[in-house]
Amino acid sequence: MALVSSTELTADQSEKLQLLIDALPTILTELDKPTYDEIFGHRIGIEGTPYVEVAIRNEILLKFLVASEYDLALAKEKLVLTMNWRGKFNVLSAAYVEDFDAELEKMGIVTEFPGNKDNFRVVTWNFYNNVKLTKSWFVGFKAEEAAGTQQEPNGSPGLQFLRWRIGLMERSLALLEFSDSDNTKMAQVHDYKGASIFRIDSDMKAATKEIIKLFSDHYPELLSKKFFINVPLIMGWVFGFFRAMGIISASTLKRFEVMHHGDVSGLFGEDNLPAVYNGGLENRKVPDIFSKTVKKEAIALPTYAKVLLQQQGKIEGAAV
Structure with missing residues (x-):
């Protein structure tokens, strides 16, 4: 067998x-x-x-x-x-228990398109135009925070960003079916439309490198494709920046694609997307991408995740 x-x-x-x-x-x-x-x-x-x-x-x-x-x-x-x-x-707490700043919650969602094949069913979206992503998010970010050795509620903004982002990732994983060749990985979309053009200084570079390393080390072989969409020509450095980091494997870099437009209908299906991601084609069923959000409370926790959170007193209920 x-x-x-x-x-x-x-x-x-x-x-x-x-x-x-x-x-x-x-x-x-x-x-x-x-x-x-x-x-x-x-x-x-x-x-x-x-x-x-x-x-x-x-x-x-x-x-x-x-x-x-x-x-x-x-x-x-x-x-x-x-x-x-x-x-x-304590990643499970970040995913299913903790609440985050409203600004962060506007920055990313998880969607699920059940009919999609080729690991394009579960998608995480990051919207860099919905939040002012500035140096303040990264000043004081500490490597020990990323390592989980500091979990103070009032930790640095970088820690809050990281816990929110890890939570988003964990919830998307709960929608995968690891034994299904069509749904054992997820796709990611990073939308830069209208995003403020920020310069990568030493603080941001150090924090970004730490976060990327963390995802590379602890979330292997989970990405089907990552799309950087609506990237202005002036931000052509985005892909080069990730390559220059030197901590992303060549196989992962091959899954990155930079697009100077936002039409991803050919990837995820016209009927699943609003006009802004559908080449302008109106879709009354999907007025905006947020209407497709899979909400935290709608995600069925894996059984063992539920057991651990119950043991920690994070959620109610007897051990399963």
Whole structure:
């Protein structure tokens, strides 16, 4: 029986994945907090352990293995680092419990287009014209905040931005079906229409690099495509900036596309989009993209995520 359903593995790849599965008892003993064995809301543990969904667990392990180019030692290291970070940062709280500044909430949404194929079903949108993204968001941003070792409610603006962005990412993950080849990854759209043109200074560059590294390290093989749309010609540096960071893999960079317009109807479907993203074609069913938002309360938490939040007293209810 195949270890995963999302893709067909070679004999060598299957063997490597099985070795990673067999190494789980050792991996779990290396965690800072062995009781925190969660990734993307799912339990990463030995078959037969409560709440371990083997099919989903295997798909998640495969993502870390692929991101490590099937280097077993590196994949094990990444898994340990990710579970340690998730426990310290309390990502589930950021996703499902915490409330953020209204300005941040206007900056991004998650949509779901059920009929879409090729991992274009779940999409996260970032709107840089809806918030004044200035240096103030990044001044004082600390690497230890990104590492989760500082979680003060009144942390730096950069920490608030990061917790909001992580929450958005986690909620989009809950809409994926890791065993479905058409919905095991998400697409992202970054809209720069009308965005203020800001200069990347040292504070912003350092914070941006830290955030990008965090996503690269802890959210592997989850991106189908990232579109930078409505990018003014004067902002042609955007793609070059990410390339110059030197921390995004070549395979991930290939999934980036810069567009100087906002028509993404050919990607996500005319019937799913309002005129502003539909080449001007009116769609009364979709007056604006915010009408397609999948709201936080409408997202079904993975079972183990719910259990952990209940144990923390973050949400009500008896353990599932």
